[in-house]
Amino acid sequence: MMEIREQVQRFGIVSLTTEELFALIIGSGTKNNHVEQIVQQLALLSNNFSDVSILTAHNLLKINGIGPAKQGQILAIIELCRRLNHQQRLRNHQQITIPLLAQHLIKKYSNYQQEELIGIYLDVNHCALIEKNLFRGTLTAATVHPREVIQTALLVPCANLVIAHNHPSGNLRPSKADLAFTQRLQSCCELFSINLIDHLIIGNGEYLSLQERGLM
Template sequence: MSEIITIKNLPENERPQERLLRYGAESLSNAELLAIILRTGIKNENVIQLSNRVIKTQGGLNGLLGSTAEDFKEIKGIGLSKTAQILAVAEISKRFRSYKSGVDYKISKPKDAADLVKESMKSLNKEVLKIILLNTKNVVLCIKDVSMGSLNSSIVHPREVFIEAVKKSAASIIVCHNHPSGDPTPSKEDINITCRLKECGKLLGIEFVDHIIIGGETFISLKEKGIV
């Protein structure tokens, strides 16, 4: 019976951990970095080979960092423990690149809002709607997920959008959602929902500042388009 090959079983000059400490993390491939996190391979496949297969299966590093637990269920060699390890690192990466933890983050222009959520949304394979809650000085109070799935009026109900704003006594909100296709061009439904939410905001006394659509590395502000 073949044994499970760990990093320690590899020749010393091939061990990712030793190479990282000697030459720096930037010298390692994506598969080698993932191998350090996963630690062990499986029968007939060392940890670097396993890591390389996982990255390819998920469509590259961006796909890996945008994956959910469900995405790993059918990947041989990735059980619950390794799934949790990957998802934890992915979340740390998103938080580091997207959120200004412990520091006030002020929204002065649409790009500020887009930069705040883009890293966590650009690689998602489903549409997700988030709201950014702001105080009277346009400082971010928090960011909340509202819905997941195709964006339409039956899923995006004003009640779900504004309930957190009321709870947090937010002065205004910015709605953000992603287009998995990578094209941020607003659909007719996107525009209809925007207009509906803007009117509801007026009734509640909570300003609807903007609707940001993320498409890969790009974004569109419906405020800049004159729709909000």
């Protein structure tokens, strides 16, 4: 561990491998499991760190040498990275097309493990005004109402709107609740002269447009 810390001081944090970064986070091993052994188990579980989403609270405790303290450290780093990554937004006044917007959302939400409802509020020229996370959870009448979406639209204010949500399962087929919510939202938007352009469903590196499918 001292060698890793010395390397950071001499060459900077960017000089470390992913394995060395995890070793630095973990800090020390246990009597029966050195830090290098713990990192190897982490690498094996996460397919050489290519899928850190599998490093859940439950799975981490299955690794010899990881207890609640080290579990918390690792989960905190993963969650921090996720939050910072999700702060990446569309540039204000960037003109939006559905394919451009879809690729932006795929990059951010395709592998997310919970459903997120996102609103992209546009001006009359279809330029981005704001992008906002509106809700986390399944889109049902009991959990989300169009007023949450409309309230922001009136505050901006905007002329056009695209909404999107991710399907963690990767199945892009819209549910009955997805379609019902879209219809309710579309009716509300019409009352306030807001054009609901599309509802995108994101998952597994792909997207589905309800507008293109004739579902709205």
